[in-house]
Amino acid sequence: MDDEMLQYLQGMAWQLCLLAGLAVVFTLLAFLSRGRSALHWPKSLRQSALTNYLLVQFSSLNGAIYVVLIVPLSAAYTALGLPVIQSEVWAGQPIWLKGLIALLVYDFGLYWAHRFLHTSWLWPSHAVHHSDPELHFLSWSRGHFTEQLVIAAALVFATSWLGFGLEEVAGLVLIKALHQHYVHARLDWDHGIFRDLIVSPQFHRWHHANVAEAYDKNFASIFPFYDRLFGTYYNPGSAIDVPTGIADNPPNDFVTQTLYPFREWARMLKTWRAEQQGRAAARRPA
Ligand SMILES: [Zn+2]
Ligand SMILES: [Zn+2]
Structure with a gap:
């Protein structure tokens, strides 16, 4: 070997x-x-866990795309002449303060990247993450590789603005990964008096809830106060029994999940072209 x-x-x-x-x-x-009752793993949950595990394996492709995207995105940031905080500002500052500021800026970027992923043409790519009918800690891994451009842009733009190298924030990415597993777990915790400070499993479960009043709410990954600030906060209480998934949930298997965005985009393109042709025909003189 x-x-x-x-x-x-x-x-x-x-x-x-x-x-x-x-x-x-x-x-x-x-x-x-x-x-x-928390020990009960119905068949649908076991199927969901298997699909998510296979998507974890597939996510090595996500990692590769991510790394490949970082270079052109960093170059684009410089080419656009966007502002950069000078390194002297950080001289002598403790590592925890730099880490906290990096997390705050990164999560601000992620908030808007995530909100952007909920708009019509990007939604099919993000819908794969939302399609888990049995939310559990592995559900974080259910993500489509086409999302990576938007998510990588949030990280690169945040670190470029701060003047940090990506290697400096690598530890934060690990903290975020552990926290993301936690917020998808089958726990109904809301963090009590800290509920607006750190995203809880209950807060994020409402983001996944397949009920109209919860659509397009709770976009923050780490700091829920961004949702308070931008008017998208929603947490009416216990979420553990709320249905998760999306309208017209695709079958819960690895192949369908991987093909799903491409099928949706093809369908949307067909509808859009039919509408354009309809408008052009209506404008034509009789
Ligand atoms: Zn989402
Ligand atoms: Zn999620």
Whole structure:
């Protein structure tokens, strides 16, 4: 077996250990807060977990796209002459302060990137993330690779403005990944007096709720006060039994999820062209 293959298998083993560890932690937390009902994994939930796990494997492609996109996005930031905070401003500042500011700016960017993903032509790409009918900690992994351009732009523009290198904020990406697993877990926690400070599983479950009053709400990934600020905050209380998914939910399997945005865009393009032809025919003199 060559070294690359061995490294790949080691990486897979580590990932499996990490996911198994997270499964134990979140199941225990759910059991402690909701009792025996939290241990029930119906067939639909097991199917959903399998689909999400396969999408985790596929997400190595996401990672590659992400890395490839960073270079042209950074170049675009410089070419547009956008402002950069000078490095002297950060000299002598403690690492925790730099980290906190980086998270605040990154989440501001993500808030608007996420809101943008909820607009008509970008929605099919983001709808894959929303299509999980059984939200659980692995649901964060349910994301389509075509989303990466918008999400990478948020990270690159935030770090470019701050004058930070991407390697400086790599640790924050890891913190965000752990937090994202947590906010998708089957927990009904709202963080009490800190509910507006850090996104909770209840807050994010409402973002996934398939009920009209919750559509296009709770876009923040880390700091819910951005939703307060921009008028998109929604949390009327317990969300654990609210239905999740989207209208016309696609079948819960890996292949359909991967093809879904392309099928939707083809359908939307066809409708748009038919409308254009209809308008042109209406304008034509009889
Ligand atoms: Zn969303
Ligand atoms: Zn989510």
